[in-house]
Amino acid sequence: MDVFDRLKAAAPDAWASYVEHDFVRRMGEGSLPEEAFRTYLVQDYLFLIQFARAYALAVYKGRSLADMRAAQAGLSAILDVEMGLHVRLCARWGLSPDDLEAATEETGTVAYTRFVLDAGAAGDLLDLHVALAPCVIGYAEIGRRLAEEIGPGLATHPYREWIGEYAGEAYQELATSARRHLGDLAARAMTESRFPDLARLFAQASRLEADFWQMALDPRGPR
């Protein structure tokens, strides 16, 4: 059992509320309303900007060149790969770069991203990577499961691009290396007495991921 499995096992309800959320289930069934997906895409653009800042913080928090390079690779994966894919996906859903630029963060986006940034600012690199773990490793798990469930029908599925990106080899490898890096960090920095605090951090980040899906299902009224 690696540290990621231990964190998941310590927070089974929070993890399930995230990876088996209604938004995910309905995306897989193809019954997710398009408007909910668009709301999600816009907020996820804003999420990715803050997520890049979290990796920049990981460079700063690194105490070895190897940790700093790993964080830099994560930062460049977001800025040079994931963001480009995301902007293209948004364009196919009728959202222009100007629309994305003009959007404002919803409360759920602020809550999740600033929670991660604060965990990293107040703690060490292990705290930051534990708070980030549900993001990368969770999306890889969700993408792979949906692609398996849908099977050959994926080619004509309404959400095929999103599922294909996160189920794809490049993203799966990114998640595998994030998981390995988390294990290495824990082997160096985690004393057993720290585990309960890390498990709480992981559970909270997983619940905030679940709230992020929910936010797209419950659009707020005008204000």
Ligand SMILES: Cc1ncc(CO)c(N)n1
């Ligand atoms: C909200 C959220 N969590 C995780 C990922 C994976 O990068 C993402 N794009 N958005």
